[in-house]
Amino acid sequence: HPTIPEVVNYYLRPDILPEIFHVTQVRDITFIYRESGGEKDVHIPLQPKDIVEFENFLRQFFTQHEGQLEPYPWFTMSWESAAYENSTQILANSATGERRIIGWDSVIELDYGWRQSFGELKRGIQVLDDFGIHYRAKFSGHRSLHFILPAEAMPEGFREHPDRERWSNTINKVGEFVITRSNYLRNWQKIGTHSVYSAPYTAHRYVGLVSIPLMPADYLKFRPWMATVHLTAPVPNFTSTILSAIT
16 A cells, blocks of 8 residues: 555656546546545546646645545546547547547456456457457456456447447447357446446555556466556556557
8 A cells, every 4th residue: 555645656757647648638537536534535527738737737736635635546437438539639629629529438347356357357358359359458456357448449430420329239249249259148248338447547546556557468477566656657558549450
């Protein structure tokens, strides 16, 4: 369990700050905290215009709340949070100045001990590997593996005119396909439903380990202690566009 100052320093690190900022540009992100002795979480939606504004927000927030936070402030997303066109391409609609919605992410999490969570989820992931379906995965910062089917992985027609009901039905068909191919019937049948999960590179609100992205080669050798704020480093291209990798 890191100290609050260690988590603050982690969020402001010059290699981590840009990663979290990028997520705020392509996803709806909420910053959540609770003051010591407080009964309710405070939610702050984030949409900084640039990284300077984002850094200033964090520095001002942590200065104003020094010694007042109940571990740990964190960044979160949900199934109902929109995904937007990548900011390195076309961030805003030229007519309205608004970001263009391309759809929604879909997430599965098995919240057991980390070995069981990783092992059981990997059985379904193997089906997607076999058929070349793009996905992302990350450690939750607690004990489980987050499987993410990102909005960018959907066909272009879905991203040009996103419709939530159509999107959800299609995602659930992907889950049914996994069930059929793996003969494994847990959780995949409702992949396109509501789910709240931590943003990449956020510290877990209670444990303080980092929700660190993982590549397929990392699953077998990963151990939770590797996700401390001192050891975590950015995974290249995890939060940047993946469209070039999709065929």
